[in-house]
Amino acid sequence: MKFRSSAMIVVLASAGACLAFAQSTVTVSTTDQLVRAIGSNRTIVMKAGTYLVGRTGAPANKNVRWDQVGEAWQLVVNGVSGLTIKSSGGNAKILGVSQFITAMAFEDCSSVTLSGLTAGHQAPSECQAGVLGFTSCENVTLQGVTMTGSGSFGITLQSCQDVNLVDCVVTDCTSGAAALNDSNHVRFADCTIEGNAAYPLFFIQDCDSVRFDECGISENSGQEFVSVNTMAGFEGIGFYDCTISSNAIDVFTNSEEYPDFETSSFSENQFGDPAEGMGEGDYSGPEGDYSGPGYEYGFYDHPSGLCLLFPPWWTSEENEGIAVIYSNETDATILFFAVYDLPKNYDARNKRKYFDEGLKTYLLTLKSRDATVASIRQEGDFDENEDFISLSYRGSGMVDKKKKVYLFVRFVMFDGRIYAISGSSGDEGLVDEGSELYQVLESTCVPKG
Secondary structure, X not given: OHHHHHHHHHHHHHHHHHHHOOOEEEEEOOHHHHHHHOOOOEEEEEOOEEEEEOOOOOOOOOOEEEEEEOOEEEEEEEOOEEEEEEEOOOOEEEEEOOOOOOXXXXXXXXXXXXXXXXXXXXXXXXXXXXXEEEEOOEEEEEEOOEEEOOOOEEEEEEOOEEEEEEOOEEEOOOOEEEEEEOOEEEEEEOOEEEOOEEOOOEEEEOOEEEEEEOOEEEOOEEEEEEEEEOOOOOOOEEEEOOEEEOOEEEEEEOOOOOOEOOOOEEEOOEEOOOHHHOOOOEOOOOOOOOOOOOOOOEEEEOOOOOEEEEOOOEXXXXXXXXXXXXXXXXXXXXXXXEEEEOOOOOOHHHHHHHXXXXXXXXXXXXXXXXXXXXXXXEEEEEEEOOOOEEEEEEEEXXXXXXXXXXXXXEEEEEOXXXXXXXXXXXXXXXXXXXXXXXXXXXXXXXXXX
């Protein structure tokens, strides 16, 4: 009897474990039903129809977060595992209601599958946000998903692993098809990428193992086909058995190297130099040396006479005397404003005092602007050139006692004033040396001529 009792306990325990991880299925027909159904170990079947996302920060669900962006609300699926969202066979569309939000965003998720859906934006304007975004996710599959503009990029990956897009379509996006940052083992298979802007078409930064298999890439136009910014160059990045046709793009790549294209075919493209290496037939590598301008940087010309350069997926605007420059793909933001007027009897021996006064004003401005209480420390010594003197600080702060942000600040003394150029993000890695935000701050210059 003892033995049989133990066996029964084992069987019951095993059955309980299976029940705990069973995949449940929910069928939905409205946006509210879709949001409420999001959770781990779940399949959500969407009936045909249009699901508008972002009008309000509701409904509530412990598995999602609503981030307010302007007058809209960004839906962020957070921390789920084993989630499948698929169309029931009809045309299910998920559309963001604002140009400043993605249709859906995912953070810290694993084993997520999207199948048979169309994602995009409600208004056909030039959007500042992508269509679908994934941050710190792994084992993601998009099967038969259409990502349509006017999103900036069809898909954006940040710090993701093992992402597969199969039989997907990316079309009509206003910046490019894909922006991949710090993500590994990414594969596009049998995908159609057509009719997009190319600023660049593919942006790949700090990624390992990115491949395109049997994809059709056609009728895209703009400045750059593929931009790669990694220590390893194009190692592990390739286009295999792809058909690349009828594209009109100024610059093929800003890299000194080229990805693997040997099994792909090129036809009827209009590429800038070296176009002769990418004509009819198999691709065997471009001929001659090639150096192009890469993608066109944005240029912020501050009233002070200072300027910043930033990538095309960043936006600049001014609000109550403070310039705000921000990434449309991450939460990286830069504030640019004056913090101290130098006295008429300026004495270079007192520059430390002047910068300290500017630091005080900067901290008070953050506190009054958005209730940020910050603590920063000096990083390095004064940096002096023929145009200005600068001093950098790094630290962190709390916004409204709720959200931690990391800060990298450059104070610049120029033409009788000290300016704070302050970068911030909730992700410490986005303000580290070498990050995109850091490079924008380091681009501070005085235009010549």
